[in-house]
Amino acid sequence: MIRDFIKSREAILVAALIALILVVESRFSGFAAPGNLASVFNDTSILIILALGQTLVILTRCIDLSLASNLALTGMVTAMINAAMPGVPVIALIAIAIGLGVVMGMFNGILVWKLDIPPIVVTLGTLTIYRGLIFLISGGEWVNSHEMGEAYKAVPRFDLLGLPVLSWIAIAVIAGFAVLVNRTALGRAFYAVGGNPHAAVYTGIDVGKTRFAAFTIAGGLAGLCGYLWVSRYAVAYVDVAGGFELDVVAACVIGGISIAGGLGTVTGAVLGALFLGTIKNALPVAGISPFWQLAISGAAIIIAVAFNAQSNRKQGRIILKSAEHAS
């Protein structure tokens, strides 16, 4: 039954996404063309990858606000290495980015696991720490496109079977997540830990360790995105992806990932990210005043949350009918 429920929610999200694309198409013809939709998907790839990482964390009743700072720091590190040592191959830089992201994710995870600090506090702290580190290592200097190697910038743009590599990476991550979340013990443990931590302990799941794993995976993905972001926009500076952590959380929420944990799907997160990404891409071409753009994004989030709250409302069970009448 729950399965049907979730299915229907995703169906609604797909319908909303199609409706959105059609509305934009009516104002700006050519938006719904396959080529343009592919470029919207490509533009949303980074958001999708991060939203999937965030999904794992939120499933375990945690939240990671440091993802965007993690992304910015790893992006800056790879850009600086590339600028200083052009000989280092891009694949090594990607490995460094993922490794560094994993370390930052593990740091969050350790604090949540071993010191039992609320995740929102931990990641609010590391959000500023990671952001501050960028300033320390870069001294506030930008790394500009002409300082980056051609290969460094070319990888996410490289065309493979009609789609840029950036899109393929997102597709690979989505596929990996579908397997991880649905087909592995760890994946099911994320749901168990978020759904009912106490019950999870009795089934032999280590709650802290599972959360640690979620933070680590999310951190690694943020690291990967760090490279992708900096190479896509061909510039690294302190404020890269400032405020992006909130977009990531918003994508999850729109996708029906319950902030209370234990509820949500990979498809939902991907659709949530696509919905937000479509809005971001549509607003510039739809000729809507910038003053409305933020309001529209915000309204979409609230509608999604209101809808989720409605559908997640548990059917009450009356156990003591007489007692209720007495009161």
Place this chain on the structure above:
Amino acid sequence: MTLTRRFAIGLGIAASLMGSTAMAQDNVRIALVAKSLGNGFFEAAARGAEEAAGELGNTEIIYTGPTSTTAEGQIEVINSLIAQRVDAIAISANDPDAVVPALQKAMQRGITVISWDSGVAPEGREMHLAPSSDELIGQTIIKLAADQLPEGGKVAVLSATSTSTNQNTWIEEMNKVMDQYPDIEVVATVYGDDLADKSYREAQGLMQSYPDLDAIIAPTSVGIVAAAQAVQDEGKVGEVNVTGLGLPSEMAGAIESGASKSFAIWNPVDLGYTTAMIAHALATDEATAEPGAEISTGRMGSVTLDDSNSAAMSEPFTYDASNIDEFKGIF
């Protein structure tokens, strides 16, 4: 304003933070407050201020600012500078009004306060040094686009936030001289919020909405870089020329690829230099900030204050393929 010589004794944390030595007691300490740290423009201005300090002698430049571009952050910085009892504060404000009370407090304590680059409301400063006049900038940005379009064409503006004072004034000034360019049509003004990703997306949107667009004018350093990258990625180099205001070090790639033929910026090194010169002159009572006053600014000549006690340094300088290599290493 009389200059009171301050003693390091008793300054406690402030003094130790600044690394003051016994010699520092006689130094004129000028605080250069940036919109935010980590911006190449302000780093370059700080270098210019150091250059002025070297020429003046006995002058110490304290380059500081918040880590993000907020007025709140600047107010904290101002308060800490008041506690450190600097001799002069020269600020590029994130908000013209929000920082006024803190700066008034500084002036009451005998600190010389001037604004530079992005101004402060007149009641919050003694004078303002604009890098260039708004008229000159507005005229320059449209001229840069028009010079590449002898046949006329369609141009669009990619600005920072819709509320940023600088950009709005420049666009206004640009519109005032549009009648000199009858063949140039400004088709849209969009806002990239000085975020690389949003600016990139807005630039893409412009090229989609106006397939025959000829130029994008971005009077903001983040926007111009993002727009140039978007033009390159869309394969429209040669069709769409990106121009506006940017930094040579950040724009070198765009000039090289041809996405941008030319752009302009005042020289931030000169701006920092001039700011420090003026702050020093006012703090040592060599000059007074009053309408009509002429203040000597070393190698930059001099500036003259207008009725609202503001002055313009010089007109923006144009950078293109011929001089980009010379300047990209500087700022």
